[in-house]
Amino acid sequence: MTDKKKNPVVRWLLPMKKVMWALTPALIASVYFFGWRAFIMFIVVNIFGFLAEYFFARHYSEPVSSSVFVTNFLFVMIIPPTLPYWMAVVGIVFSVIFGKMVFGGFGKNIFNPALVGRAFIYVTFASYMTGNWAKPAIGWLGGLVKYTPDAITSATVLSTGENIDKVFYLNAFLGNIPGSIGETSAILLAVGGLYLLKQKIASKTIVIWTLIGMLVIQGILGSFGITGNIDLLTSILSGGFILGLFFMATDPVSAPKEETAKMIYGIFIGVMTSVIRTFSVWPEGMMFAILLANMFAPLMDTGVKEWKQRKKAKQMKAT
Numbered sequence: 001m002t003d004k005k006k007n008p009v010v011r012w013l014l015p016m017k018k019v020m021w022a023l024t025p026a027l028i029a030s031v032y033f034f035g036w037r038a039f040i041m042f043i044v045v046n047i048f049g050f051l052a053e054y055f056f057a058r059h060y061s062e063p064v065s066s067s068v069f070v071t072n073f074l075f076v077m078i079i080p081p082t083l084p085y086w087m088a089v090v091g092i093v094f095s096v097i098f099g100k101m102v103f104g105g106f107g108k109n110i111f112n113p114a115l116v117g118r119a120f121i122y123v124t125f126a127s128y129m130t131g132n133w134a135k136p137a138i139g140w141l142g143g144l145v146k147y148t149p150d151a152i153t154s155a156t157v158l159s160t161g162e163n164i165d166k167v168f169y170l171n172a173f174l175g176n177i178p179g180s181i182g183e184t185s186a187i188l189l190a191v192g193g194l195y196l197l198k199q200k201i202a203s204k205t206i207v208i209w210t211l212i213g214m215l216v217i218q219g220i221l222g223s224f225g226i227t228g229n230i231d232l233l234t235s236i237l238s239g240g241f242i243l244g245l246f247f248m249a250t251d252p253v254s255a256p257k258e259e260t261a262k263m264i265y266g267i268f269i270g271v272m273t274s275v276i277r278t279f280s281v282w283p284e285g286m287m288f289a290i291l292l293a294n295m296f297a298p299l300m301d302t303g304v305k306e307w308k309q310r311k312k313a314k315q316m317k318a319t
Contacts, residue, residue, distance in 0.1 A: 016065075016067050016069070018195075018196065018199055019196065019201065020069060020070060020073055022192035022193070022195050022246075023073050023077065023182065023192055023247065025185075025192060026077065026175075026182040026183075026185050026188045026189050026192065027039075027042060027073070027076070027182055029175050029188055030077075030081070031143055031144065032142040032143050032144055033136040033142060033149075033176060033184065033185075034134050034143050034181060035081070035137060035143035035147050035148040035149055036143065036146070036148075037081055037082075038181045040085075041076055041079070041081065041083070041085065041088055041181065042072075042073075042076045042181075044085050044088060044089065045072050045076045045088055046069060046073075048089045048092055049069075049075070050064060050072070052092065052093045052101075053065075053068040053096050053101065056096070056105075057105065060104070062105060065105075067106045068106075071092075071099070071100070071113045071114050074112075074247060074248065075091060075092050075095055075113075076181055076182065077180065077243060078114065078118050078180050078181075078182070078183060078240055079121070079129075079180055079181060080128065080129065080133055080134065080179075080180055080181070081149075082132050082133070082134050082148065083121075083125075083128055083129070083132075087121055087125050087128060088121075090120075090121060091117040091118060091120060092117055094117045094121070095113045095114055095116055095117025095120075096113060096117075098120075099112070099114070099116030099117060100113040109254060110254060110294060110295070111254055111294045112254050112290060115290055115294075116291070118287060119287060119288070122282075122284075130283075132152060133178035133179065134178060135149055135152065136175075136184075137150075168234075169233060169234075169237065172184070172234075172237035173186050173187055173237060174187060175187070175188065177238075183240040183242075183243045186237045186242050189242040189246065189247075190242055190246075192246065192247075193242065193245065193247065194246075196246055196247070196250070197246075201250075202246055202247075202250040203250045203252075203262055205259055205262040205266065206249050206250050206255060206262050206266040206269075207245055207246060209262070209263045209264075209266030210245055210267070210269045211245065211266075213266060213268070213269065213274075214235065214236075214273050214274050215232055215235075215236075215270070216270075216271075217271045217274040218232055218235050218274045221274065229278050230277070235274070240284060240286045240287065241286050243286075244269075244273075244286040244287070244289075244290055248290050249266065249269050249290050249293070254294040254297060255293075255294075255297055256297045256298075258301050260307075261297070261300035261301045261303070261304040264300050264304075265293050265300055268293050268296070269286075269290055271289075272285065272288070272289035272292055272293070273285040273289040
């Protein structure tokens with residue numbers, strides 16, 4: 001029993017089920033907003049994600065871990081509800097193989113696997129990932145009586161900056177706006193994220209400093225009237241910020257382990273999210289910010305450890 005607790009893979013696998021529970025309300029809401037196609041997409045992605053890991057796990061003579069279902073779940077949440085099924089299959093297979101298995105399997109990957117797959121199809125099938133967004137279904141029953149919403153829009157608020165008013169804020173808070181399958185409902189994602197914080201699965205340090213980093217830079221850019229900058233509340237409620245904040249930036253495998261490094265990591269993500277959203281042609285800055293931070297996470301840990309050692313050495317000399 002003691003060995004299992006010390007095993008980092010076991011330690012990471014146990015919270016995986018709680019992450020899926022935390023995401024479930026937003027997935028259910030996606031059916032209400034975007035129709036049953038969202039749930040079918042969830043099933044398709046889980047089947048092919050499992051198969052991709054199964055064939056590679058055989059090579060390593062290991063069983064398929066429950067972590068693949070978290071990767072599948074997160075991947076579904078960050079793709080448009082109208083994305084062709086075959087593109088989703090390409091994305092999740094890429095996520096599992098090139099985001100995780102090529103590094104040796106779960107616990108060894110450098111990048112968040114779900115974001116690796118999304119980034120791949122984001123740049124490969126750009127028109128489908130940036131220009132075909134479903135408007136939420138209308139009526140009391142919403143998408144519960146539909147396969148997919150009737151109306152399609154070419155952009156989200158992040159790419160247009162239009163229609164920012166009290167009605168938009170309310171809709172974004174509830175989830176009644178165009179967007180990816182599971183990233184539109186700020187309230188449900190926040191509830192799930194707070195649950196992870198309470199269970200000590202998500203890092204409070206990363207969450208707090210990511211939020212601070214984004215708000216500070218976004219506020220500075222706004223004060224200078226920079227073209228392309230959006231207001232603070234819209235920055236939080238729109239796109240995948242809340243989903244990325246609680247569920248992806250805090251990934252225990254790809255994030256730093258040292259507390260000071262986590263603070264630096266969070267600030268980096270928050271700042272880069274704002275900068276990418278404002279100055280690049282890609283409005284969804286959170287995804288690229290987290291992947292960039294993943295790249296530097298080991299260096300952040302190493303740097304903090306070396307700084308602590310030097311500090312300790314100086315203290316010992318002083319005494």
